[in-house]
Amino acid sequence: MKFRGYVRPDGRVGIRNHIAVIPASVCASTVAAVLVIGLGCESVQAERLHEEIAKSGKRVESLVIQKCGGTLKAQEQ
Numbered sequence: 222m223k224f225r226g227y228v229r230p231d232g233r234v235g236i237r238n239h240i241a242v243i244p245a246s247v248c249a250s251t252v253a254a255v256l257v258i259g260l261g262c263e264s265v266q267a268e269r270l271h272e273e274i275a276k277s278g279k280r281v282e283s284l285v286i287q288k289c290g291g292t293l294k295a296q297e298q
Contacts, residue, residue: 254280254281254282255274255279255280255281255282256282256283256284257271257274257281257283257284258285259283259284259285259286260286260287261285261286261287261288262287267283268285270283284298
């Protein structure tokens with residue numbers, strides 16, 4: 222497996238845990254959707270967050286890594 226992280230100024234390594242898709246204009250913002258990814262042990266559950274976002278009318282999907290059977294299977298989905 223290839224590690225796709227970054228080196229911090231103090232020499233430790235880290236990973237980014239978020240991706241932002243930013244529309245370039247208000248007109249393009251109606252096309253953006255929401256993907257909620259959770260591990261399955263958070264205090265804010267992915268499914269609950271999914272439900273609340275769905276109330277806004279935005280398209281939303283969620284993925285819980287533990288329910289998928291691990292990281293690699295979640296990536297496949």
